[in-house]
Amino acid sequence: MTAVHIAATGTALPGDPVDNAALGAMLGVSEEWIDLFVGTRTRHFGWDPVTGEVRGSLADLCAEAAARAVRASGLDPADIEFLVLATATPDTLLPTTATEVADRLGLDHLPVYQIQAGCSGAIQALDLGRTLIQGGRRAGLVIGGDVTHRFLSPRRDTAKLPTEELVNYVLFGDGAGAAVLTDEPEGERIAVRAVLNSWTGRGRPPGQLLDWYGTTDRDSGRRMLAEDYKAIEEHVPTISVEILWELLGGLGWSLDEVGFLLPPQLSERMTARIVERLPDGPAHEVSCVADTGNTGNALPFLQLDRLLPKFAAGERAVALCVESSRWIRAGFALEKV
Known part of the structure; x- marks a missing residue:
């Protein structure tokens, strides 16, 4: 492949x-x-x-x-x-x-x-x-x-x-x-070793709502957006642990072989709670949310941008992402070659 x-x-x-x-x-x-x-x-x-x-x-x-x-x-x-x-x-x-x-x-x-x-x-x-x-x-x-x-x-x-x-x-x-x-090691020469993308929201209420209006309902009184922060606090740390073990298990990597961890970035305090729940290892945390806020789909790239100057040949990194809108587990694993 x-x-x-x-x-x-x-x-x-x-x-x-x-x-x-x-x-x-x-x-x-x-x-x-x-x-x-x-x-x-x-x-x-x-x-x-x-x-x-x-x-x-x-x-x-x-x-x-x-x-x-x-x-x-x-x-x-x-x-x-x-x-x-x-x-x-x-x-x-x-x-x-x-x-x-x-x-x-x-x-x-x-x-x-x-x-x-x-x-x-x-x-x-x-x-x-x-x-x-x-x-x-x-x-x-x-x-x-x-x-x-x-x-x-x-x-x-x-x-x-x-x-x-x-x-x-x-x-x-x-x-x-x-x-x-x-398709070849160019520039930063970072190999994508694994990608995880799995919906796990069956039967579970959404943790976030983002609506949109058309011409017939733009004056509707329904909420445009909402965040179930309590549900997110409860579920995201547990899901993050699951993502980490699934990525490591699929690659046969141990915690000791991971030099950098890119955790979910909902907020600075939530990121701290997630990292506290993750198993102990030598990985250095790469976060940006305290300075950028939650930028949605930009976040993994902002973390990658901070990782690159620190990433040396032979080192490995794992990124975790939890989408709370309907509970999607995602992440990826990298190795500098």
Whole structure:
């Protein structure tokens, strides 16, 4: 079977970081409450937190991240043979954001896919990209990103919002990330040894809701988004342990052979709870959520971007991802060759 490699990554975060003091002033809550509840220090928005003016789209961020990844890989855009983009928040339903990004990158006459998913979509994109490489493609782009401007607004009366909706204002941020996949060790020379993508939500209520409205129901009173934070606190640490053991078991790796761990990134405090529940090992944690907020499908790429400068030949890394919308287990294992 053809080996698949990550040659390079690229990321994009919009605007200046928004700290808890600024966010608290916008929401009418204390800076201390945000810190105690989620622990995230800053996040980035593609919209003005004061006026709500949208200053950047998902396509803007994804094209920027993908262009950086291609430049870092040393490949020419003409070498890219496919593009896969994962998001829960596309700019439009049609045309897809994936085709808009391909156009901005100057790509044409190649398969372009868009995956609609929460944070596990980034791993689904990696899985599809790996399959395309194994099917004979030489190089391609996998991209993940999300934006919040359709769901979070400073003009809303946040004092009247239920907690399950208000929590999203302190959890999320905007961002995008990308990776160039190749059939030969190029650039960073990171082999993708395993990818896990498994839905396990049968009979289980969703932990997150993200709705959308059409012309006939845009004035509906139903919630646009909601987060069952208690269910997430209960289930995500346990699921993360399951993902870790399944990846290691499938590869025959021991905990002692893993040098880096990329844990789920819902919030800084949730990440700490997850890591506390994982079995002890020598792996160094690679996290970004305290600085970026939860950026959905961008998160695994943001973690990869932080991993690369530390990743030496022969070292191994494992990434874990839990999508709580309907409980999807995902992850991947890497080795620098």
